[in-house]
Amino acid sequence: CTLLPGQHLREKELASKLNVGRTPLREALIRLAAEGKVLTLSKKGYFTLPLVEWALLDSYAVGRNALTLALSRTSADRVYRTVPVMNCLPPNLQFEQRQHSWKLVKEHRIARLV
Known part of the structure; x- marks a missing residue:
């Protein structure tokens, strides 16, 4: 799975590509956001960081x-x-x-x- 800088991370698509459930994916995204490795925007979702x-x-x-x-x-x-x-x-x-x-x-x- 290749992610581009600034890409919107849609949970359903990403869970399907990675062959994982949405709950573990959501927990991973929350952790990545807490570590500053992905952006989280209120009511818009998660995004990869710009390059x-x-x-x-x-x-x-x-x-x-x-x-x-x-x-x-x-x-x-x-x-x-x-x-x-x-x-x-x-x-x-x-x-x-x-x-x-x-x-x-x-x-x-x-x-x-x-």
Whole structure:
């Protein structure tokens, strides 16, 4: 089943093409509308998004994923740069070093998970 951008989604036709009942189809359309993947217009029904809106949604997802990856790498780099510097501190700062080292280890573990 091929849907075009901006196409009106008629429940009866779509249920027939997809070989599903109208109730599960309606529930799926409600969920897609809640996720912003189809438009719902009062008393007019459901419509596929115009192509421009799909492109914007995809670009936001790509940007969010790139930012997440960049932030995780930045945190790991920060840990690797900070630990050697802390090891060079004078003995009178060892207490402060121990106090902050737990945070660095925690950030490193989180960065590896991401």
